[in-house]
Amino acid sequence: MYNPVNDPEDNYEWFELHNPGTTAFSLAGCILSESTRTHTLGAGLTIDPGAFLTLAASSFPGFTPDYVHNRDVMLVNSNGGGITLTCASVVVDKVTYQTGGAWPSNSNGAAISLDPAHYDATINDDGAHWCLATASYGTHGNLGSPGVTNDSCACVPLTACPSPYNCGDISDGCGGTLNCGACTLPQTCGGSGTANVCGQGACVPTSCVTEGAECGSISDGCGNTLSCGSCTAPETCGGGGDDNVCGCTPLAACPIGLNCGDYPNGCGGTISCGSCTAPATCGGGGTDNVCGLPQPGAGQVIFTEIMPNPVTVDDTTGEWFELHNPTSSAFSLRGCSLTDNTGSYAINTDLDIPAGGYVALARGASPGFTPDLVYTGLALANTGDELHLTCSSTLIDEVVFGSGFPLAAGVAMNLDPASSSSTANNLAANWCAATESYNGDLGTPGAANTTCACTPLSSCPAGLNCGDYPDGCGSTISCGSCTSPQTCGGSGTNNVCGCTPLTSCPGTLDCGDYSDGCGGTLNCGTCESNETCTNNVCACVPLTACPGTLDCGSYSDGCGGTLNCGTCESNETCTNNVCTCVPLTACPGTLDCGSYSDGCGGTLNCGTCESNETCTNNVCTCVPLTACPAGLNCGTYDNGCGGTLNCGTCTDPLVCAGGGTPNVCGLPQPGVGQVILSEIMVDSTTVGEPGGEWFELHNPSTAAFNLEGCVVADNAGSFTITGALIIPSGGYLALARSAAPGFTPDYVYPTISLNNTGGD
Known part of the structure; x- marks a missing residue:
């Protein structure tokens, strides 16, 4: 509300903040600003999710506002008015309004109101989404909805x-x-x-936005070039036919070779490449969008007929074998490989095998029929060989033929149709000689095999000696029975007598020897020393007395009970069922010196008395000093037992501890300016140098001083005054380089030499 009907209108101006999110926020410290003024929001101001917050210039805008900024910011009635909310240097939202154009006009007495469908910090920049409020508030005839959801705007373009x-x-x-x-x-x-x-x-240069350019380069109309950006794949600049506009030209047809399914058109959509004819499926051969069949899995295609030794034509032309698909699904053999004892062949052409169908593969193109595939690299041995079919590293089927198989010249080996599986075709008994002629030789290449006439076994194979065994023709024969403790298959081999011995004792058996069921024995274990073995089970025998020297506490009887071994004396403790004396570890009470019994035959040292104490009955007693120690001659001194001794008084000018030693008469060293240099001889002509050099110190104060330990230094060296050197109040001392500078000096120094041309 920037234009209320009230006069003055400033006190009735207000604006509203809204939180369209799901998180509450603190506005404390945030800044309101307009073109010339700012206001910092106070502590504790928050706005909840979905809430509205009113901020007014005064506390009486016609309702009770949530916050009063006291006219720190002003809402103008002209174009370019506005308000900005900034928190932590981030502009949270800013609205700059106009009094015409897309913005509502004739706003006297009516707030401008954002349409509720456009509660967004970007969309509220557009005046088209604002309208004049229609609801009345307060008693002054102003219109607005402070603190609640706005009325929807009816837009009039x-x-x-x-x-x-x-x-x-x-x-x-x-x-x-x-x-x-x-x-x-x-x-x-x-x-x-x-x-x-x-x-x-x-x-005035134009802009990419003004010209509707999204990509590439355009002229700005003022002699320069504008770069309008780049497109995001799959779009390209001008790809849709319009210059400097991102677009995409979709594929009109699938790439060559693709014939089924949906394929990306390059622009985010798809095109149909067609459909497959059964039994092929889209991608069935492993290539997307190409009709094909999958390769078979293990056992899904098997060897069913083999001609290793043709007669009518030469082996190099007439050898062949047959593959059969016993499943209900068609397969592709393209990419599969065949191997025998000596070589291999990779199938690199289309070769499909229908559900329930057969394909014949031959060494030559004219073996007496038209083969489905002519292979190279394989040569079947007449006396025995092996064939393997592998697809994608998976062994699909194999047959190893030799002794027991119906090998004969001019006759194919024929798998009985009742044995059409990858395991049954491993048994020689399931193969027989073919009986139908195809070119003078016998076989049914590419067609269903003939049924083999069955000759049942009359006896069990060597080594089998028990149980029933298949006779190969649907019945069984008996191979015999076993003698106990052996059982049929007892050693793990079917139809063979054997015994499987126990490897451990049954159940709770835990001691002694036990039969393994096959004539041997098992050792079930050994009992503890307090146990006996009865029927292979350990039984406990409890103790009746504590062992040996055990004399206290409870002790296990070995069978879950306890024994009482006794009680210790008062100064003993029971450790591992044995009473042990516990010696004192410290002297009792106030005892603080001498030796004291620990109660177990040893002694304790209660401490040592001080030099002024004596030890009586393990207690130190103080013996006071009767005179001050030698060398102490003034003041009071601790007698060592809480009293004091008087060591005497000092003779003026000495003072007690004046030299820095407690209870000893002496003088202090001077402080700054209390002793001064008052005369200096740097160049003696009578005595000569350096023996004639000297200087004088003067004490201008009212106290005497001791210069012992003081340091005298010049530009080149220094020395420390040793021994007592007293300078009385108002007195003078002469310090010389030699003992005979022309007078008797108070102190002779050896180390510094005064410079004739100046120094310090």
């Missing part, structure tokens, strides 16, 4: 461009645009600096 707009596009206020016309050269739209108004001035 502009039908003509407002004056002075005469060129370019402007918003119609309802999400559309109006074209206000074109300018006549040399004028350009906005040329004089006002948008949508024809004028002439400095060249």
Whole structure:
């Protein structure tokens, strides 16, 4: 509300914040600002999810506001008014309103209200989504909905461009645009600096957005080039046929070779490449969008007929074998490989085998029939060989033929149709000699085999000696029975007598020897020393007394009970059922010296008395000093037992501890300025150098000082005064380089030499 009917209107201005999210936020410390003023929001101000917050210039805008900023920010009634909310240097939202154009006009007494369908920090920049409020609030006739959801806006689009707009596009206020016309050269739209108004001035470069350019380069109309960006795949710049606009030209047909299923058209859609004819499926051969059949899995295609030794034609032409698909699904053998004892062949052409169908593969093209495939690299041995079919590293089927198989010249080996599986075709008994002629030789290449006549076994194979065994023709024969403890298959081999011995004792048996059921024995274990073995089970025998020297506490009887071994004396503890004396670890109470019994035959040292104490009955007693220690001659001194001794008084000018030693008379060293240099001889002509050099110290104070330990230094060296050297109050001392500088000095120094031309 920037234009209330009240006068003065400033006190009645307000605006509303809304939280359209699902998280509550703190506004404390956030900043409100307009073109010239700012206001920092106070502590504790928060806005909950979905909530509305009213902020007013005063506390009486016609309702009770949530926050009062006291006119720190002002809402103007002209174009360009607005308000900004900034938190932690981030502009959370900003609205700059107009009094016309796409924005609501004639707002006197009515708040401008954002349509509830457009509660968004970007969309609320567009005046087309704002309208004048219609609900009344307060008692002054103002319109608005402070603190609650706004009324929906009924949008009325502009039908003509407002004056002075005469060129370019402007918003119609309802999400559309109006074209206000074109300018006549040399004028350009906005040329004089006002948008949508024809004028002439400095060249105003256009923009990619203005020209509708999304990609590539365009002229800005002022002699420069604009880069309008790039497109995101699969779109390309101009790909849809419009220059500088991202677009895509979709494929009109599937790539050559693809014949089924949906294929990406390169622009986000798909095109259909067709459908497959049964039994082929789309991608069935392993290639997307190509009709094909899958390769078989293990046992899904098997060897059913083999001709290793033709007679009518030579082996190099007449050898062949047959594959059969016993399943209900068709397969492709393309990519599979065949191997025998000596070589291999990779199937690199289309070779499909239908459900329940057969294919014949021959060494030559004219073996007496038309083969489905002619192979190379394989040569079947007449006396025995092996064939393997492998697809994608998976063994599909194999047959190893030799002794027991019906090998004969001019006759194919024929698998009985009742044995059409990858395991049954491993048994020689399931193969027989073919009986039908195809070119003089016998066989049924590429067709169903003939049934083999069955000759049942008359006795069990060697080594089998028990149970029933298949006779090969649907019945069984008996191989005999076993003698106990052997059983049929007892050793793990069917139809063979054997015994499987126990490997451990049954159940709870835990001691002694036990039969393994096959004539041997098992050792079930050994009992503990307090147990006996009865019927292979250990039984416990409890103790009746504590062992040996055990004399206290409870002790296990070995069978889950306990024994009481006794009680210890008061100064003993029971450790591992044995009483042990516990010695004292410290002297009792106030005992603090001498030796004391620990109660177990040893002694404790209770401590040592101080030098001024004596030990009586393990207690130290103080013996006080009767005189001050040698060398102490002043003040009071601790007698060692809480009293004091008087060590005497000092003779003036000495003071007690004056030299820094407690209870000893002496003088202190001087402080800054309390002793000064008052005379200096650097160049003696009578005595000569350096023996004639000397200097004088003066004490201008009212106290005497001891210079012992003080340091004298010049530019080149220094020395420390050793021994007592007293300078009385107001007195003088002469310090010389030699003992005979022409007088008797108070102190002779050996190390420094005074410079004749100056120094310190």
